Amino acid sequence: MTSGRKLMLLVERISGIVLPERELQRLTNWALDRAAARGFKDLNAYVDALRRDPDSDEWRILLSRVTVKESSLFRAPQQFRCLSESIIPELVASGRKSIQVWSAGCARGEEPATVAIVLAECLAGTDVQWSVLGTDVDADALEGARQARFSRRAVRRVPPEHLDRDFTIGGGIYELISGIRRHIEFGSINLVREPLEVPGQPFDVIFLRNVLIYFRKESQARVVRNIEQLLAPDGFLFIGPSESLMHLTPVLQAEERQGVFVYRRREGQEGGAGTGLKDDKTSEFEERDRISKAPPRTETDDEPDPVAADPGALAFEGQRAERKHDFRTALRCYRASLYLQPDLYQVRYRLGRCLEAVGWSGRAGAEFRAVLEILERGSGETLEIFDGPDFPGRDAIEVECREAIRSGSRKNNPQD
Ligand SMILES: C[S@@+](CC[C@H](N)C(=O)[O-])C[C@H]1O[C@@H](n2cnc3c(N)ncnc32)[C@H](O)[C@@H]1O
Structure with a gap:
């Protein structure tokens, strides 16, 4: 197992945080820089030092790097x-x-x-x-x-x-x-x-x-x-x-x-x-169960959980289900995909459309607003499977989200 992956698993053991697979390379590069700056002979030595002392100052820096602090006052x-x-x-x-x-x-x-x-x-x-x-x-x-x-x-x-x-x-x-x-x-x-x-x-x-x-x-x-x-x-x-x-x-x-x-x-x-x-929220949350039913990873596991590894495949499944009007499956797949890669704005947009289709217009509105925030931040990530003549492009998605929010707020259904 690579030292980068060992670090990812160590992060989970210490903080509970499961980093998405796409973070592996970025985390590895970051850790290589830290290891060099701190004078460790290689990444392995750096990871070993972290493992030995979960209260070290280096953990403070690492935890700040891996946590997602997205928040705002009066959120929800x-x-x-x-x-x-x-x-x-x-x-x-x-x-x-x-x-x-x-x-x-x-x-x-x-x-x-x-x-x-x-x-x-x-x-x-x-x-x-x-x-x-x-x-x-x-x-x-x-x-x-x-x-x-x-x-x-x-x-x-x-x-x-x-x-x-x-x-x-x-x-x-x-x-x-x-x-x-x-x-x-x-x-x-x-x-x-x-x-x-x-x-x-x-x-x-x-x-x-x-x-x-x-x-x-x-x-x-x-x-x-x-x-x-x-x-x-x-x-x-x-x-x-x-x-x-x-x-x-x-x-x-x-x-x-x-x-x-x-x-x-x-x-x-x-x-x-x-x-x-x-718990009336049942149907909305099965996808999270599915992800988290995977056995906990250990530092000796070589392969990551295949479901957790591929937001694109999940989005693809979601899209197939949506085409068959199986919105329940589509919702589950899109949410699982976004759990792994929250800034996939095309997937989030499709999630909003599915929520609308099942009558949850308040939640749909929240997704459309999130799409606009992602686009505004410039952090949006695209998936090839949503590129093509059948799909709206970035600008069209932005316009459609604005319009959907406007018509959703006329319906005044804030929480579903
Ligand atoms: C997305 S923010 C949520 C902030 C706020 N609760 C909200 O909903 O707006 C997630 C926060 O959880 C914190 N966090 C993650 N793992 C944690 C842990 N093991 N113990 C305590 N806090 C943790 C992160 O540092 C981050 O600040």
């Missing part, structure tokens, strides 16, 4: 509406004198800042104390988070009244005011490391959004098992709107509130499989 705003209109009032009504929220995998602080803005508003004029803990495995991201300074892009979803009231603006940077900032603390926590000990537990609300998607199913289950221990008995767990805990925990169950799913402890059923979890 419907979840924050649910927090402010349903969950916080319920926690206050329960007689609580203090509320603790944990944002696990908080990137550069966008999520804890949003939670703090919402809590500050909801709890103003009450005597309820509150705090928000933001944690991440990436120490560099946390350093940024502590500054509470955000780009224009990061705040693009912040409602204008909050932007005016809760930020100071200078040089195109939006800084959260200290009155809100002082409620937020940050800490470095690797969610896959056991035992998982988090100061301030139990939490009334935990946000674990868009973190598990990078893990294999075994790691997902382990993390969820550890996290559910840290949730107050009547607490709430948010995961990303396109994620599911299906088959991951018999302890938590999905509950729909204001059109979004939150997870809560299932009463009297602590542990034990086969409890018939209610």
Whole structure:
């Protein structure tokens, strides 16, 4: 096995993060540079040093390189509406004198800042104390988070009244005011490391959004098992709107509130499989199960999981299924493909079209918006199978996405 692949597997062992196959070459090149800069005789020696000391400074640099910190304030705003209109009032009504929220995998602080803005508003004029803990495995991201300074892009979803009231603006940077900032603390926590000990537990609300998607199913289950221990008995767990805990925990169950799913402890059923979890998100998430059902890779495995290795083949399967109007399979394949290579804008566009076809126009809109973001960033990647007279080109996709968003918002179906 090459040293680059050993490094990729070591990253998974330490952080849970499964890097897509296409990252192998880039990671190898990067690691070769690091090994040379640090005076190691070769890549193997560099990887060995990392293996020997999972707490070294080099890991800090490596984790910053391999983690995806895509986030923004008020990402998935419907979840924050649910927090402010349903969950916080319920926690206050329960007689609580203090509320603790944990944002696990908080990137550069966008999520804890949003939670703090919402809590500050909801709890103003009450005597309820509150705090928000933001944690991440990436120490560099946390350093940024502590500054509470955000780009224009990061705040693009912040409602204008909050932007005016809760930020100071200078040089195109939006800084959260200290009155809100002082409620937020940050800490470095690797969610896959056991035992998982988090100061301030139990939490009334935990946000674990868009973190598990990078893990294999075994790691997902382990993390969820550890996290559910840290949730107050009547607490709430948010995961990303396109994620599911299906088959991951018999302890938590999905509950729909204001059109979004939150997870809560299932009463009297602590542990034990086969409890018939209610999770209406089933059909949307089978593809993730399929990817993560692959056995965990070990550093002695020579071949990567063939499914996980080929986003193009998955997109091809998706396209075949779509042509046969088998949208369920198409959705599964497109999502699996995008899991591996999120910036395949043609695949994302097709995913949006399939979601529309099955009546999920709100989710379709989110995909179309994501396509526009990818194109705007200039990070879009193309697949040959979508090049040809039968397919719209880049510009046509952009126009079609804009039009689909416009007509979708007229239908006003934000969450499906
Ligand atoms: C895509 S961001 C999600 C940010 C935010 N939760 C949101 O939904 O906008 C994923 C974050 O998970 C963090 N992460 C990945 N593996 C982790 C681990 N093992 N422990 C803690 N955080 C991890 C990454 O560093 C990154 O900041």
